[in-house]
Structures are given as C-alpha cells and as structure tokens.
Amino acid sequence: MTPPGRVALRLLLACSGLLAACALYLTEPMLLQTLRNSLFDQYQRWQPRPEPAQTKVLVVDIDEDSLTRIGQWPWPRDLLAQLTDRLREAGAAVVVFDVLFAEPDRNSPTQLLGQLAPELAAQLQPLPDHDQLFANALEGQPSVLGFAATREPSQNTPVSRFAVQLRADTQTPEFPAYAGTSTALPLLDSAAAGSGAMTFQPDGDGVVRRVPLMIRVGDHLLPSLTAEAIRVYLKQPLYRIDTNARSAVEQLHIGRISLPTNRHGEFWVHYRSDMSAQSLPAWQLFEERPDARLQDAIVLVGSSAQGLQDLRFSPLGGMMPGVEVHAQAVEQALFGTPLQRPYWASPLEALTLLLAALLLCGVTLSTGALTGALVSGGLLLALNLIAWWAFSRHGLLFDAISPSIGLAITYLGASVARHRASERQQRWVRAAFSRYISPNLVEHLVRNPAQLRLGGERRHCSFVFTDLTDSTALMEAQSPEQLVSMFNQYLEGIIQIAFRHEGTLERIMGDGLAILFSAPLIQSDHQNRALACALEIRQFTRQHANTQRAAGVAFGRTRIGVHSGEVVVGNFGGSTLFDYRALGDAVNVAARLEGLNRYLGTELCVSETIREANPHTPMRPVGNVLLKGKERAIRLYEPCETEADDSYEAAYTLMTDGDEGALASFEQLHAQRPGDELVRFQLTRLRSGQRGEHIVMTDK
Numbered sequence: 001m002t003p004p005g006r007v008a009l010r011l012l013l014a015c016s017g018l019l020a021a022c023a024l025y026l027t028e029p030m031l032l033q034t035l036r037n038s039l040f041d042q043y044q045r046w047q048p049r050p051e052p053a054q055t056k057v058l059v060v061d062i063d064e065d066s067l068t069r070i071g072q073w074p075w076p077r078d079l080l081a082q083l084t085d086r087l088r089e090a091g092a093a094v095v096v097f098d099v100l101f102a103e104p105d106r107n108s109p110t111q112l113l114g115q116l117a118p119e120l121a122a123q124l125q126p127l128p129d130h131d132q133l134f135a136n137a138l139e140g141q142p143s144v145l146g147f148a149a150t151r152e153p154s155q156n157t158p159v160s161r162f163a164v165q166l167r168a169d170t171q172t173p174e175f176p177a178y179a180g181t182s183t184a185l186p187l188l189d190s191a192a193a194g195s196g197a198m199t200f201q202p203d204g205d206g207v208v209r210r211v212p213l214m215i216r217v218g219d220h221l222l223p224s225l226t227a228e229a230i231r232v233y234l235k236q237p238l239y240r241i242d243t244n245a246r247s248a249v250e251q252l253h254i255g256r257i258s259l260p261t262n263r264h265g266e267f268w269v270h271y272r273s274d275m276s277a278q279s280l281p282a283w284q285l286f287e288e289r290p291d292a293r294l295q296d297a298i299v300l301v302g303s304s305a306q307g308l309q310d311l312r313f314s315p316l317g318g319m320m321p322g323v324e325v326h327a328q329a330v331e332q333a334l335f336g337t338p339l340q341r342p343y344w345a346s347p348l349e350a351l352t353l354l355l356a357a358l359l360l361c362g363v364t365l366s367t368g369a370l371t372g373a374l375v376s377g378g379l380l381l382a383l384n385l386i387a388w389w390a391f392s393r394h395g396l397l398f399d400a401i402s403p404s405i406g407l408a409i410t411y412l413g414a415s416v417a418r419h420r421a422s423e424r425q426q427r428w429v430r431a432a433f434s435r436y437i438s439p440n441l442v443e444h445l446v447r448n449p450a451q452l453r454l455g456g457e458r459r460h461c462s463f464v465f466t467d468l469t470d471s472t473a474l475m476e477a478q479s480p481e482q483l484v485s486m487f488n489q490y491l492e493g494i495i496q497i498a499f500r501h502e503g504t505l506e507r508i509m510g511d512g513l514a515i516l517f518s519a520p521l522i523q524s525d526h527q528n529r530a531l532a533c534a535l536e537i538r539q540f541t542r543q544h545a546n547t548q549r550a551a552g553v554a555f556g557r558t559r560i561g562v563h564s565g566e567v568v569v570g571n572f573g574g575s576t577l578f579d580y581r582a583l584g585d586a587v588n589v590a591a592r593l594e595g596l597n598r599y600l601g602t603e604l605c606v607s608e609t610i611r612e613a614n615p616h617t618p619m620r621p622v623g624n625v626l627l628k629g630k631e632r633a634i635r636l637y638e639p640c641e642t643e644a645d646d647s648y649e650a651a652y653t654l655m656t657d658g659d660e661g662a663l664a665s666f667e668q669l670h671a672q673r674p675g676d677e678l679v680r681f682q683l684t685r686l687r688s689g690q691r692g693e694h695i696v697m698t699d700k
Contacts, residue, residue: 020413021357021406025350028402030204035401037203041315043391048273048316049328049336056093056296057331059279059323062303066282073308077105077130083285084137087299090290095143096229096330098198098302098310098323101184102148105130135191144228146198147183149215154180157220158195162231163238164214164221171247175216175265176201196228200312200325201266207313210266211329213252213259214239226267226329230254233298233334241265250343259333260340268397269329270339271316278327279304298334300327341397352383353403357410364414372418376411380404456570461519461582462530462610463563463590464503466494466537467512469598470556478553486553487511493540501533506581514591516582519569527564527613531606534562535617535639538604561593562606564613589634592627596636596697601677608635618644620678621652623693633694638678647672648679655682656693662686 024032060083067073087095108130138145147158158181166173178199183189197215200208213227223231223239231239231254240253248263259267280291282301302323303310310322332339356379364372387400468474468490475483491508498505498515502523506514515533518526541558548555565586572579593605600622611619619637626633651665666683673679685695 021353021409022350024409025353025402025406032402032405033203034205036399037205037207037209039399039401040209040397041207043388044271044315045317047392049270049332051272052331052335055278055331055335056298057278057327057334058293058297058299059275059327060087060282060285060299060301061279061321061323062282062301062305062308064305067305069283070286073303073305076107077134081130081133081137083282083301084134084141084143086285086290087294088137088141090294091296092294092299093142093296094193094229094233094298095141096225096298096300096326097143097145098225098300098326100146100148100182100198101188102182104185131185131187135187138188138191142193142232144194144196144225144232145184145188145192146225147181147195149178149197149199149217150180150182151178152180154182156183157181157217158183158222159189161194162223165238165240167243170243172216173221173241173243173247173249173265174263175214175221175249176212177216179217181217181222194223194228194232196223196225198225198322200322202313205313207315208269208325209315210262210268211325212264212266213261214265226326226333227252227254229298229300229326229330230257230333244343248343257333260338260342262341263343267329267333268339268341269325270332270336270395271314271328273316275324275327298330300330302326337395339395339397345396345398349399349403353406356383356403356407360407360410361414364411364418369415369418372411372414376407379407456568456572456583458566459519459522459569460566461564461569461586462517462526463582463587464498464515464530464534464537465512465561465591465594467559467594468556469559470554471511474554474556486548490544493544494537497536497540498533501529501536503529503533516569519582520580527610530562530564531610531614531617531639534560534604534606557603559594559597560604561590561595561597562604562610563590563593564607564609565589589627593636596625599681599697600638601681602638604639606637606639608637611637620645620648621693622678623695625695625697628697628699652682652693655686655691658691
C-alpha cells in the first residue's frame, strides 16, 4: 500500500497543474486575452455575418476620389448642407455624420469678414453663414452628429434629447468612463436630432471587436454614435438599461431592439466580409441622381481616405474605415442576429475547466499518461467543437482557448505526478526484483528489453558454485523457524559478496548457490572476479561458521568450486516463464569441482584456467584429475591462505617426479600440519601405492 504521505504529495503535484490553470484563467494575462480574441477572430473569418435579407444601412464615403473631384477636407459647410439636402430629397430616414464639427467653418463668409478689406467685406456681408446653412439642413433632416470623448475634462456636453431608464436599486453602470467631450458647435448640435460618441476602445492588439453603446462622462451617461443612430431611426425617446446586482451591464433596450452587451455595455460586432456594395462615393450625390436605396435608409457619412486617419483594424484582417464599423454595428443590431458573450460565460468556462481538469487528473493518475493524453485530447476536441457550435448556431462567444490551455497545464501536472509515482514504483519493483535475481541482470533487462526473449549466445564465462556440508544434520537439530532465519543470513552474506563483485546469481539450490560472471554483461576480467569472489566467500563462511559454532550450532563447512569456459547463456524455459542461465560443459565442471572438495578435503578448488588468469595469487596444485565420465583430465589447484606453500610444492614435485622420498616428505608435512586436509589426501594416495599427479575419480 502506498504511504499516505506519498499519496498526498502525488495529489498535491497533480493539483498544482490544476491550480496553475485556475490562476491563469482568473488573472487573464494579456497573452491569454490576445489568444482568446484571436480565437474569436478566427470564428468570424470562418463564418462572417451573412448579408441580411433586407438592409437599410448605407455609407456615404468621402473617399479619395471624392476628395479629388470636390476638394480637400474639410469641405465647406454649405457643401455639407447640400449633401444633407440631397439625402433628404432621396428619402433618407436618418443621416449620421461620423465627423466632428467642433470649430466654425473657416471658409464661411462670416469667418472671412474680419480678414478682408472693407470693400470686399461689404460685398460678403449679405451671404449666408455656412454653419447656419448646415444647421438649417440638419433641422430639415433627422440627423445624428458625432462627438469625441476625451481624457481631459471639458465644460461642454452634447445636448440631451433622451432619457435613460435604470432599475431603482442600480448604481452607476460600468460603462467606459471619460473625463470630458469635444462636441459639435452648439448651433449644429442643437439642430441635429441626436449626438453620439464616435469613440472606440480597441483591444490591446488594436482590433475593434466591440463598440460601446454608452459612455460615462462624470455623472452623465451619453450614447455612442451607433446607439444614437438606432434611437433616432426608431424614433425612441429613451434608453433602458438592464444591469445585474453588481452594476454590470447585461442589455441595452432601444424600443423593440434589445442589444446584449458585455459588463461594460459594449456591443460585440459580427462583421460582414464585404460591405462595399452598400457604400456610395460622396461625389455621386452631387453629380448623379440619388440612389434609390437611400429611401428610408440609415445613411452614415464618413471617410475611407487614408489622409483623414479614420482607419481601424478589423477582426477579419486588414483595415476598414471607422464609419464602416458603425455601419456594421447598426446593421447587425437592426437587421441581423446578435453576437454576444453572455455574463455567465466566464463562470461556465471556469466550472467547465474545473470539472474537466478534475476528471483529467483522476484519469491520468489512475490509468496512466497515455490514457490521460487520449482523454485530454478528447476533452480539448469536445470543448472546441462545442464553442464553435455555439458561435455558428447561436452567436455565442465561448472561450475555448483558456480552458484548453488550462487542461494542457493540468495534464502536464498530472503526468509529472504520475511519472514520478511510476518511477518510484519502478524503482521499488526493480529493488524488489533484485532481491530475487541479480541487480545487474535486472538493470540489463531494463535497458535492453528486446533481449527478454527465448534463446542464447556463446560466451566465455566463469562460475562459482557453493554448497554447505552437513546441512541435513543441521536441519534435524533446528526448528523450521530457526533454520529459515539461519539460512537466510548465510545466503544473504554470500549473495552480497557476489553482487559486490558484480556477479550474476544464476540460481539458488537449497543451501547452495551458482554465481555467473561475464553475463549478461561481458566482463573482460571475469576470471579474476570469480576467484576474488570465491576467496571472499571462503573467508565469510569460515567466520560465519565459527560464530554459529560458538553459539552452539553445528554449522558445516562451505565447499566452493571455480571454473571458466565456453557456454551458452540466455533465456531458457517456455513462453510463460523465463530462466536466465548458462548451459554447457563448463557449468557442469564447476559444479563437479565444488563436489570434489569432499574427496580432497579442501574448501576451495579451482581449475587451471582460473589459475592461469590469476598468476599472482598463490595456489597449491592438487593434480590432474579425471572426473568420472570425462576423457580428459583437468588440472586443479587450491588457493593458499596468504602466501605460497613452498614445503607442499617441494613434496608435490617429488611426487610428480616419482621420487621415493615423496612419501616421507608428505608424512613429515602431515606431522607438522595434522589439520591440512590436502596434505592428508596426498599422503593417503601415496600410502595406497598411487604415484604421480594423475587422479582418477570413480564417483561424481
């Protein structure tokens, strides 16, 4: 069972991604807002607002061609009076000027009187004032003039021709606030049927996605040019504003028209891809018959000329004149379907992110990163498809970018938590598995999983076989519990020695072990490692046996055999169970050498191949031993304790030479070392009449 602390740490790490996603969503950094707006722009590019079945919105464009034909801007106000009269004659319902007339006409005769000689001034005195002519034209035609909202305080405000209806318990709504206004001349402002703010508030990237329907200047609520154009067209005397309990604007009503807004009273514009067919060059109104489409139309007068600097960035890409932004908003409000981002969109998105992130955390932590990735991809796809469906079918703007980024961060956090838990589990499994087989074999298979298959390869390896003598009597004398503990301690010591020398524990055979060197990884010094391992095992088992005997336990001696040769190493068994081991004659010989110790009286017996690979280790020759069933004898040695045994070597040489003095020499050694079992073995052979170093084994 996983400890509670680790579970808590894993959950904390997983939730860190969720917390980061929620923090990112709540703080709404500029980058996130830009990405969200880019998504909304892409929606509009995929599905622009379709051309309505009927529209009464036209633009009279003071374009470059009109400036070339009529003259540079500003045009004299008497010319604008003619333009207004032509529109009145054509039957326009409302004329909306996206132009600020804040100063008197400099070309008007009344403005020139003080600059001319008395004779010329007297001739101009009877001429009408241009501003008055324009005011007269505005009085005869329902019209709306534009004013500019400023960040600097001002004394003048537009003439109020409307009322604003709010709920009794509502505080001042959160409309965009400005310090002052720059209005049209009082003469013109009084003559017009309405005045509206021409001001836009583009997003950080300069794109105009929303138009304000009202602004706040001090304690006054003033309509935008778009809202005032609609009000005058519908002949309505008031604006009705719906707000929520926090004074955030939800809707603005103008007669039969209800316009959904964001909390600041801004109207989302769903742009048409092309309104050029509804644009008339201004010069045509002076030189040609009025267009029949002007009848009962809302006509917006503005400029697309670059020199007049009234161009705006569009969500569809490129730039458009500011008057077209107003025209698009008016047409959408009157003849199209609303585009809105409802006030409950953000809470719904936050709740969706929270629930989806919790689901993703649970799936990733419980099943794994791959399943989590699939679920994450499915959630992202579902969120984006639902957002697109809501836009294309219902004109709703839902932010799929923020939840998508939040889910990606959540998945990252959960994946890191899952990865850490998986790594910890793998380390635990590897450590636990290493208690059953060699750590180097586990590491090798982890790094080379392709080798976990049946089959083997030829390789030169070394082997150390061990066995405990008198284990049967020991088992009879001890209880099973004591016996298990005793054997575990004994085997643990030998196994640790084997692992220190980077040997592979091939198998455990009761109280005996088989240790393999140079597999699975090739070890160029495998014969040296095998002998060093065997010598350390001999030292350990002697000390361990002495400790047990001192405690009253008749613990036996450990016999050790070491040999080296060519074998086949690999995985053997069946499709359901693998056994990594070595097969070959060298394995059998090593096992036979371990058993041969009981005849020789030795504890450690090594072959000539081991002796040749370790020339600096002192060893005593045993003889050329012909194992039962073998055709060729193998020369065997017993490693000395610390230094070479010259006395034994001298007696052994006499024996190999057939010298009669060999018997006397070994008898003398035996008298000096009664506990030397190899001397006893050689003496016994000589007494039985055997000569030389050739030894034939009749038993295995």
